[in-house]
Amino acid sequence: MLNLFISPGACAMASHIALEEAGAEHQTTVIDLRQGQQKTPEYLAVNPAGATPALQTDQGVITQNAAILAWVAQTWPEKKLAPVVDVFQFARFNSFNGFLASSLHPALGRLLFSRPPLEGEAKDQATDLALAKLQLVEDHLLEGPWVFGSAYTLSDGYLSVFTRWARQAGLLDSDRFPKLSAHLDAVQARPAVVRMLAAEGLSPV
Structure with missing residues:
Protein backbone atom coordinates (compact mmCIF):
# COMPACT_ATOMS: atom_id res chain seq x y z
CA MET A 1 0.00 0.00 0.00
CA LEU A 81 -6.34 14.96 -12.87
CA ALA A 82 -3.90 16.50 -15.36
CA PRO A 83 -3.68 16.71 -19.16
CA VAL A 84 -1.24 13.81 -19.36
CA VAL A 85 -1.96 13.00 -23.02
CA ASP A 86 -1.29 16.49 -24.37
CA VAL A 87 2.47 17.00 -24.08
CA PHE A 88 2.29 20.80 -24.18
CA GLN A 89 -0.55 21.08 -21.67
CA PHE A 90 1.17 18.60 -19.35
CA ALA A 91 4.26 20.80 -19.52
CA ARG A 92 2.09 23.77 -18.48
CA PHE A 93 0.79 21.70 -15.56
CA ASN A 94 4.34 20.94 -14.46
CA SER A 95 5.39 24.55 -15.01
CA PHE A 96 2.65 25.89 -12.75
CA ASN A 97 3.50 23.35 -10.05
CA GLY A 98 7.16 24.29 -10.37
CA PHE A 99 6.24 27.95 -9.81
CA LEU A 100 4.35 27.03 -6.65
CA ALA A 101 7.26 24.98 -5.36
CA SER A 102 10.07 27.36 -6.22
CA SER A 103 8.45 30.78 -5.93
CA LEU A 104 5.17 31.05 -4.02
CA HIS A 105 6.02 28.48 -1.35
CA PRO A 106 9.39 30.03 -0.40
CA ALA A 107 7.92 33.53 -0.33
CA LEU A 108 5.06 32.61 1.98
CA GLY A 109 7.18 30.19 3.98
CA ARG A 110 9.78 32.82 4.83
CA LEU A 111 7.11 35.29 5.90
CA LEU A 112 5.00 32.91 7.95
CA PHE A 113 7.40 30.33 9.33
CA SER A 114 10.78 32.00 9.90
CA ARG A 115 12.18 31.27 13.34
CA PRO A 116 12.66 33.64 15.00
CA PRO A 117 9.73 35.47 13.36
CA LEU A 118 10.61 38.28 11.01
CA GLU A 119 10.26 41.80 12.34
CA GLY A 120 10.47 45.37 11.09
CA GLU A 121 11.78 46.00 7.60
CA ALA A 122 12.54 42.33 6.98
CA LYS A 123 8.91 41.43 7.68
CA ASP A 124 7.65 44.29 5.50
CA GLN A 125 9.81 43.18 2.59
CA ALA A 126 8.75 39.55 2.97
CA THR A 127 5.10 40.59 3.10
CA ASP A 128 5.44 42.65 -0.07
CA LEU A 129 7.10 39.74 -1.87
CA ALA A 130 4.46 37.22 -0.78
CA LEU A 131 1.64 39.53 -1.82
CA ALA A 132 3.33 40.15 -5.17
CA LYS A 133 3.53 36.40 -5.83
CA LEU A 134 -0.16 35.99 -4.95
CA GLN A 135 -1.00 38.93 -7.21
CA LEU A 136 0.82 37.27 -10.09
CA VAL A 137 -1.36 34.20 -9.72
CA GLU A 138 -4.51 36.30 -9.34
CA ASP A 139 -3.84 38.45 -12.39
CA HIS A 140 -2.08 36.09 -14.80
CA LEU A 141 -1.85 32.42 -13.83
CA LEU A 142 -5.30 31.50 -12.50
CA GLU A 143 -7.54 31.27 -15.56
CA GLY A 144 -10.67 30.57 -13.52
CA PRO A 145 -12.63 29.00 -12.16
CA TRP A 146 -9.80 26.45 -11.98
CA VAL A 147 -6.12 27.07 -12.65
CA PHE A 148 -6.38 25.94 -16.28
CA GLY A 149 -9.93 27.03 -16.93
CA SER A 150 -12.95 24.74 -16.78
CA ALA A 151 -11.19 21.51 -15.77
CA TYR A 152 -9.98 20.79 -12.24
CA THR A 153 -6.42 19.44 -12.00
CA LEU A 154 -4.08 18.58 -9.17
CA SER A 155 -2.55 22.04 -9.58
CA ASP A 156 -5.72 23.38 -7.97
CA GLY A 157 -5.21 21.35 -4.84
CA TYR A 158 -1.58 22.41 -4.71
CA LEU A 159 -2.45 26.10 -5.04
CA SER A 160 -5.01 25.80 -2.26
CA VAL A 161 -2.28 24.89 0.22
CA PHE A 162 -0.78 28.34 -0.11
CA THR A 163 -4.00 30.32 -0.36
CA ARG A 164 -5.10 28.50 2.80
CA TRP A 165 -1.93 29.68 4.56
CA ALA A 166 -2.49 33.19 3.21
CA ARG A 167 -6.08 33.29 4.44
CA GLN A 168 -5.07 32.03 7.88
CA ALA A 169 -2.47 34.80 8.05
CA GLY A 170 -4.94 37.50 6.99
CA LEU A 171 -3.21 38.04 3.64
CA LEU A 172 -5.93 36.77 1.29
CA ASP A 173 -8.10 39.88 1.15
CA SER A 174 -11.17 39.00 -0.91
CA ASP A 175 -11.32 42.46 -2.47
CA ARG A 176 -7.72 42.30 -3.65
CA PHE A 177 -7.78 38.59 -4.49
CA PRO A 178 -11.35 37.72 -5.51
CA LYS A 179 -10.35 34.91 -7.88
CA LEU A 180 -7.98 33.28 -5.39
CA SER A 181 -10.54 33.57 -2.59
CA ALA A 182 -13.29 31.97 -4.67
CA HIS A 183 -10.86 29.29 -5.85
CA LEU A 184 -9.91 28.31 -2.30
CA ASP A 185 -13.57 28.03 -1.33
CA ALA A 186 -14.26 25.83 -4.36
CA VAL A 187 -11.31 23.54 -3.67
CA GLN A 188 -12.21 23.15 0.00
CA ALA A 189 -15.73 22.08 -1.00
CA ARG A 190 -14.50 19.14 -3.06
CA PRO A 191 -15.21 15.74 -1.41
Missing part, protein backbone atom coordinates in the same frame (compact mmCIF):
# COMPACT_ATOMS: atom_id res chain seq x y z
CA LEU A 2 1.13 3.54 -0.67
CA ASN A 3 2.38 5.36 2.42
CA LEU A 4 2.43 9.15 2.39
CA PHE A 5 4.50 10.93 5.02
CA ILE A 6 2.80 14.18 5.98
CA SER A 7 2.76 16.95 8.53
CA PRO A 8 -0.85 18.15 8.97
CA GLY A 9 -1.43 21.57 7.46
CA ALA A 10 1.95 21.66 5.73
CA CYS A 11 2.60 21.57 1.99
CA ALA A 12 2.22 17.78 1.88
CA MET A 13 -1.53 18.46 1.82
CA ALA A 14 -1.10 18.79 -1.95
CA SER A 15 0.03 15.18 -2.31
CA HIS A 16 -2.59 14.02 0.18
CA ILE A 17 -5.29 15.72 -1.91
CA ALA A 18 -3.91 14.05 -5.03
CA LEU A 19 -4.20 10.56 -3.57
CA GLU A 20 -7.74 11.27 -2.38
CA GLU A 21 -8.75 12.66 -5.78
CA ALA A 22 -7.34 9.57 -7.49
CA GLY A 23 -9.12 7.23 -5.10
CA ALA A 24 -5.77 5.59 -4.42
CA GLU A 25 -5.57 3.13 -1.55
CA HIS A 26 -3.07 4.65 0.84
CA GLN A 27 -2.12 5.29 4.41
CA THR A 28 -0.48 8.31 5.99
CA THR A 29 2.32 8.59 8.51
CA VAL A 30 2.53 11.84 10.44
CA ILE A 31 5.94 13.47 10.80
CA ASP A 32 5.84 16.21 13.44
CA LEU A 33 8.01 18.96 11.98
CA ARG A 34 7.81 21.07 15.15
CA GLN A 35 9.19 18.20 17.18
CA GLY A 36 11.95 17.60 14.67
CA GLN A 37 10.81 14.12 13.64
CA GLN A 38 11.95 14.87 10.08
CA LYS A 39 15.53 14.78 11.40
CA THR A 40 15.34 11.34 13.00
CA PRO A 41 17.43 8.51 11.50
CA GLU A 42 14.25 6.59 10.77
CA TYR A 43 12.78 9.34 8.61
CA LEU A 44 16.08 10.33 7.02
CA ALA A 45 16.27 6.74 5.79
CA VAL A 46 13.03 7.46 3.89
CA ASN A 47 13.91 10.97 2.73
CA PRO A 48 17.51 12.09 3.32
CA ALA A 49 16.42 15.69 2.68
CA GLY A 50 14.42 15.55 5.91
CA ALA A 51 11.25 17.08 4.48
CA THR A 52 7.69 16.11 3.73
CA PRO A 53 6.02 14.89 1.65
CA ALA A 54 7.55 11.56 0.83
CA LEU A 55 5.54 8.83 -0.87
CA GLN A 56 6.56 5.20 -0.44
CA THR A 57 5.57 3.10 -3.45
CA ASP A 58 6.32 -0.45 -4.51
CA GLN A 59 9.12 0.93 -6.67
CA GLY A 60 10.66 3.23 -4.10
CA VAL A 61 10.19 6.67 -2.59
CA ILE A 62 9.08 9.79 -4.46
CA THR A 63 9.65 13.20 -2.87
CA GLN A 64 8.57 16.75 -3.80
CA ASN A 65 4.91 17.63 -4.33
CA ALA A 66 5.34 18.48 -8.00
CA ALA A 67 6.81 15.04 -8.75
CA ILE A 68 4.20 13.21 -6.68
CA LEU A 69 1.36 15.08 -8.39
CA ALA A 70 2.71 14.21 -11.83
CA TRP A 71 3.10 10.56 -10.79
CA VAL A 72 -0.45 10.36 -9.44
CA ALA A 73 -1.91 11.98 -12.57
CA GLN A 74 -0.03 9.59 -14.85
CA THR A 75 -0.76 6.52 -12.72
CA TRP A 76 -4.53 7.16 -12.73
CA PRO A 77 -5.06 8.81 -16.16
CA GLU A 78 -8.72 7.82 -16.16
CA LYS A 79 -9.31 10.30 -13.32
CA LYS A 80 -8.25 13.17 -15.63
CA ALA A 192 -11.60 14.62 -1.76
CA VAL A 193 -10.38 17.74 0.01
CA VAL A 194 -13.02 17.36 2.72
CA ARG A 195 -11.67 13.84 3.30
CA MET A 196 -8.07 15.07 3.35
CA LEU A 197 -8.85 17.78 5.90
CA ALA A 198 -10.70 15.35 8.14
CA ALA A 199 -7.85 12.84 7.95
CA GLU A 200 -5.36 15.54 8.98
CA GLY A 201 -7.59 16.83 11.78
CA LEU A 202 -8.15 20.16 10.01
CA SER A 203 -11.13 22.28 9.02
CA PRO A 204 -11.76 24.57 6.05
CA VAL A 205 -10.64 28.15 6.55
Whole structure:
Protein backbone atom coordinates (compact mmCIF):
# COMPACT_ATOMS: atom_id res chain seq x y z
CA MET A 1 0.00 0.00 0.00
CA LEU A 2 1.13 3.54 -0.67
CA ASN A 3 2.38 5.36 2.42
CA LEU A 4 2.43 9.15 2.39
CA PHE A 5 4.50 10.93 5.02
CA ILE A 6 2.80 14.18 5.98
CA SER A 7 2.76 16.95 8.53
CA PRO A 8 -0.85 18.15 8.97
CA GLY A 9 -1.43 21.57 7.46
CA ALA A 10 1.95 21.66 5.73
CA CYS A 11 2.60 21.57 1.99
CA ALA A 12 2.22 17.78 1.88
CA MET A 13 -1.53 18.46 1.82
CA ALA A 14 -1.10 18.79 -1.95
CA SER A 15 0.03 15.18 -2.31
CA HIS A 16 -2.59 14.02 0.18
CA ILE A 17 -5.29 15.72 -1.91
CA ALA A 18 -3.91 14.05 -5.03
CA LEU A 19 -4.20 10.56 -3.57
CA GLU A 20 -7.74 11.27 -2.38
CA GLU A 21 -8.75 12.66 -5.78
CA ALA A 22 -7.34 9.57 -7.49
CA GLY A 23 -9.12 7.23 -5.10
CA ALA A 24 -5.77 5.59 -4.42
CA GLU A 25 -5.57 3.13 -1.55
CA HIS A 26 -3.07 4.65 0.84
CA GLN A 27 -2.12 5.29 4.41
CA THR A 28 -0.48 8.31 5.99
CA THR A 29 2.32 8.59 8.51
CA VAL A 30 2.53 11.84 10.44
CA ILE A 31 5.94 13.47 10.80
CA ASP A 32 5.84 16.21 13.44
CA LEU A 33 8.01 18.96 11.98
CA ARG A 34 7.81 21.07 15.15
CA GLN A 35 9.19 18.20 17.18
CA GLY A 36 11.95 17.60 14.67
CA GLN A 37 10.81 14.12 13.64
CA GLN A 38 11.95 14.87 10.08
CA LYS A 39 15.53 14.78 11.40
CA THR A 40 15.34 11.34 13.00
CA PRO A 41 17.43 8.51 11.50
CA GLU A 42 14.25 6.59 10.77
CA TYR A 43 12.78 9.34 8.61
CA LEU A 44 16.08 10.33 7.02
CA ALA A 45 16.27 6.74 5.79
CA VAL A 46 13.03 7.46 3.89
CA ASN A 47 13.91 10.97 2.73
CA PRO A 48 17.51 12.09 3.32
CA ALA A 49 16.42 15.69 2.68
CA GLY A 50 14.42 15.55 5.91
CA ALA A 51 11.25 17.08 4.48
CA THR A 52 7.69 16.11 3.73
CA PRO A 53 6.02 14.89 1.65
CA ALA A 54 7.55 11.56 0.83
CA LEU A 55 5.54 8.83 -0.87
CA GLN A 56 6.56 5.20 -0.44
CA THR A 57 5.57 3.10 -3.45
CA ASP A 58 6.32 -0.45 -4.51
CA GLN A 59 9.12 0.93 -6.67
CA GLY A 60 10.66 3.23 -4.10
CA VAL A 61 10.19 6.67 -2.59
CA ILE A 62 9.08 9.79 -4.46
CA THR A 63 9.65 13.20 -2.87
CA GLN A 64 8.57 16.75 -3.80
CA ASN A 65 4.91 17.63 -4.33
CA ALA A 66 5.34 18.48 -8.00
CA ALA A 67 6.81 15.04 -8.75
CA ILE A 68 4.20 13.21 -6.68
CA LEU A 69 1.36 15.08 -8.39
CA ALA A 70 2.71 14.21 -11.83
CA TRP A 71 3.10 10.56 -10.79
CA VAL A 72 -0.45 10.36 -9.44
CA ALA A 73 -1.91 11.98 -12.57
CA GLN A 74 -0.03 9.59 -14.85
CA THR A 75 -0.76 6.52 -12.72
CA TRP A 76 -4.53 7.16 -12.73
CA PRO A 77 -5.06 8.81 -16.16
CA GLU A 78 -8.72 7.82 -16.16
CA LYS A 79 -9.31 10.30 -13.32
CA LYS A 80 -8.25 13.17 -15.63
CA LEU A 81 -6.34 14.96 -12.87
CA ALA A 82 -3.90 16.50 -15.36
CA PRO A 83 -3.68 16.71 -19.16
CA VAL A 84 -1.24 13.81 -19.36
CA VAL A 85 -1.96 13.00 -23.02
CA ASP A 86 -1.29 16.49 -24.37
CA VAL A 87 2.47 17.00 -24.08
CA PHE A 88 2.29 20.80 -24.18
CA GLN A 89 -0.55 21.08 -21.67
CA PHE A 90 1.17 18.60 -19.35
CA ALA A 91 4.26 20.80 -19.52
CA ARG A 92 2.09 23.77 -18.48
CA PHE A 93 0.79 21.70 -15.56
CA ASN A 94 4.34 20.94 -14.46
CA SER A 95 5.39 24.55 -15.01
CA PHE A 96 2.65 25.89 -12.75
CA ASN A 97 3.50 23.35 -10.05
CA GLY A 98 7.16 24.29 -10.37
CA PHE A 99 6.24 27.95 -9.81
CA LEU A 100 4.35 27.03 -6.65
CA ALA A 101 7.26 24.98 -5.36
CA SER A 102 10.07 27.36 -6.22
CA SER A 103 8.45 30.78 -5.93
CA LEU A 104 5.17 31.05 -4.02
CA HIS A 105 6.02 28.48 -1.35
CA PRO A 106 9.39 30.03 -0.40
CA ALA A 107 7.92 33.53 -0.33
CA LEU A 108 5.06 32.61 1.98
CA GLY A 109 7.18 30.19 3.98
CA ARG A 110 9.78 32.82 4.83
CA LEU A 111 7.11 35.29 5.90
CA LEU A 112 5.00 32.91 7.95
CA PHE A 113 7.40 30.33 9.33
CA SER A 114 10.78 32.00 9.90
CA ARG A 115 12.18 31.27 13.34
CA PRO A 116 12.66 33.64 15.00
CA PRO A 117 9.73 35.47 13.36
CA LEU A 118 10.61 38.28 11.01
CA GLU A 119 10.26 41.80 12.34
CA GLY A 120 10.47 45.37 11.09
CA GLU A 121 11.78 46.00 7.60
CA ALA A 122 12.54 42.33 6.98
CA LYS A 123 8.91 41.43 7.68
CA ASP A 124 7.65 44.29 5.50
CA GLN A 125 9.81 43.18 2.59
CA ALA A 126 8.75 39.55 2.97
CA THR A 127 5.10 40.59 3.10
CA ASP A 128 5.44 42.65 -0.07
CA LEU A 129 7.10 39.74 -1.87
CA ALA A 130 4.46 37.22 -0.78
CA LEU A 131 1.64 39.53 -1.82
CA ALA A 132 3.33 40.15 -5.17
CA LYS A 133 3.53 36.40 -5.83
CA LEU A 134 -0.16 35.99 -4.95
CA GLN A 135 -1.00 38.93 -7.21
CA LEU A 136 0.82 37.27 -10.09
CA VAL A 137 -1.36 34.20 -9.72
CA GLU A 138 -4.51 36.30 -9.34
CA ASP A 139 -3.84 38.45 -12.39
CA HIS A 140 -2.08 36.09 -14.80
CA LEU A 141 -1.85 32.42 -13.83
CA LEU A 142 -5.30 31.50 -12.50
CA GLU A 143 -7.54 31.27 -15.56
CA GLY A 144 -10.67 30.57 -13.52
CA PRO A 145 -12.63 29.00 -12.16
CA TRP A 146 -9.80 26.45 -11.98
CA VAL A 147 -6.12 27.07 -12.65
CA PHE A 148 -6.38 25.94 -16.28
CA GLY A 149 -9.93 27.03 -16.93
CA SER A 150 -12.95 24.74 -16.78
CA ALA A 151 -11.19 21.51 -15.77
CA TYR A 152 -9.98 20.79 -12.24
CA THR A 153 -6.42 19.44 -12.00
CA LEU A 154 -4.08 18.58 -9.17
CA SER A 155 -2.55 22.04 -9.58
CA ASP A 156 -5.72 23.38 -7.97
CA GLY A 157 -5.21 21.35 -4.84
CA TYR A 158 -1.58 22.41 -4.71
CA LEU A 159 -2.45 26.10 -5.04
CA SER A 160 -5.01 25.80 -2.26
CA VAL A 161 -2.28 24.89 0.22
CA PHE A 162 -0.78 28.34 -0.11
CA THR A 163 -4.00 30.32 -0.36
CA ARG A 164 -5.10 28.50 2.80
CA TRP A 165 -1.93 29.68 4.56
CA ALA A 166 -2.49 33.19 3.21
CA ARG A 167 -6.08 33.29 4.44
CA GLN A 168 -5.07 32.03 7.88
CA ALA A 169 -2.47 34.80 8.05
CA GLY A 170 -4.94 37.50 6.99
CA LEU A 171 -3.21 38.04 3.64
CA LEU A 172 -5.93 36.77 1.29
CA ASP A 173 -8.10 39.88 1.15
CA SER A 174 -11.17 39.00 -0.91
CA ASP A 175 -11.32 42.46 -2.47
CA ARG A 176 -7.72 42.30 -3.65
CA PHE A 177 -7.78 38.59 -4.49
CA PRO A 178 -11.35 37.72 -5.51
CA LYS A 179 -10.35 34.91 -7.88
CA LEU A 180 -7.98 33.28 -5.39
CA SER A 181 -10.54 33.57 -2.59
CA ALA A 182 -13.29 31.97 -4.67
CA HIS A 183 -10.86 29.29 -5.85
CA LEU A 184 -9.91 28.31 -2.30
CA ASP A 185 -13.57 28.03 -1.33
CA ALA A 186 -14.26 25.83 -4.36
CA VAL A 187 -11.31 23.54 -3.67
CA GLN A 188 -12.21 23.15 0.00
CA ALA A 189 -15.73 22.08 -1.00
CA ARG A 190 -14.50 19.14 -3.06
CA PRO A 191 -15.21 15.74 -1.41
CA ALA A 192 -11.60 14.62 -1.76
CA VAL A 193 -10.38 17.74 0.01
CA VAL A 194 -13.02 17.36 2.72
CA ARG A 195 -11.67 13.84 3.30
CA MET A 196 -8.07 15.07 3.35
CA LEU A 197 -8.85 17.78 5.90
CA ALA A 198 -10.70 15.35 8.14
CA ALA A 199 -7.85 12.84 7.95
CA GLU A 200 -5.36 15.54 8.98
CA GLY A 201 -7.59 16.83 11.78
CA LEU A 202 -8.15 20.16 10.01
CA SER A 203 -11.13 22.28 9.02
CA PRO A 204 -11.76 24.57 6.05
CA VAL A 205 -10.64 28.15 6.55
